[in-house]
Amino acid sequence: xxxxxxxxxxxxxxxxxxxxxxxxxxxxxxxxxxxxxxxxxxxxxxxxxxxxxxxxxxxxxxxxxxxxxxxxxxxxxxxxxxxxxxxxxxxxxxxxxxxxxxxxxxxxxx
Amino acid sequence: xxxxxxxxxxxxxxxxxxxxxxxxxxxxxxxxxxxxxxxxxxxxxxxxxxxxxxxxxxxxxxxxxxxxxxxxxxxxxxxxxxxxxxxxxxxxxxxxxxxxxxxxxxxxxxxxxx
Numbered sequence: 001x002x003x004x005x006x007x008x009x010x011x012x013x014x015x016x017x018x019x020x021x022x023x024x025x026x027x028x029x030x031x032x033x034x035x036x037x038x039x040x041x042x043x044x045x046x047x048x049x050x051x052x053x054x055x056x057x058x059x060x061x062x063x064x065x066x067x068x069x070x071x072x073x074x075x076x077x078x079x080x081x082x083x084x085x086x087x088x089x090x091x092x093x094x095x096x097x098x099x100x101x102x103x104x105x106x107x108x109x110x
Numbered sequence: 111x112x113x114x115x116x117x118x119x120x121x122x123x124x125x126x127x128x129x130x131x132x133x134x135x136x137x138x139x140x141x142x143x144x145x146x147x148x149x150x151x152x153x154x155x156x157x158x159x160x161x162x163x164x165x166x167x168x169x170x171x172x173x174x175x176x177x178x179x180x181x182x183x184x185x186x187x188x189x190x191x192x193x194x195x196x197x198x199x200x201x202x203x204x205x206x207x208x209x210x211x212x213x214x215x216x217x218x219x220x221x222x223x224x
Contacts, residue, residue: 043215102153
């Protein structure tokens with residue numbers, strides 16, 4: 001079945017850039033997403049990218065997609081303490097349920 | 111915008127009772143909603159796919175008689191945990207699918223069964 005893998009933890013200093021990586025196995029993936037989950041809260045859609053794109057930038061967020069290697073990354077520029085959260089990578093083929101990674105816990109050190 | 115609400119945000123109930131959780135898309139219509147369950151420090155597990163006007167599709171291992179899903183309108187889906195037991199305690203999150211395939215999540219409902 002489909003699988004999405006992420007590293008579990010990332011720690012960065014405030015002001016530095018954070019890069020969260022994700023790999024997936026489903027070659028039929030059409031959409032790839034990044035969600036943010038703060039403690040005790042639901043998931044917030046940060047950004048998504050179509051599989052025919054290789055980059056998408058939205059303010060401090062940059063998503064890079066290497067479709068050949070099935071590798072997705074999320075770069076957060078000028079990381080702030082408010083960015084501390086769990087970040088989930090997810091994929092689907094469009095009108096199908098999302099397949100999630102286990103989430104990467106980002107800790108920002110002041 | 112794309113706002114999804116859930117109610118209640120947290121609930122404590124006694125073992126053997128039933129609890130209903132509502133999921134609403136506030137500013138868009140959603141023909142499809144999904145229900146997920148999240149255990150502490152774990153990822154989300156898809157429980158079922160809810161389509162407006164038809165029966166929900168449950169994932170393998172999820173008891174349809176225990177987790178009743180009703181999607182009565184394009185903006186409302188409900189999940190009822192029947193005869194709840196302590197092992198049903200969890201964080202339940204719904205998502206609503208907007209046209210264009212983006213899914214927006216509710217804030218979640220924390221259920222504690224005593």
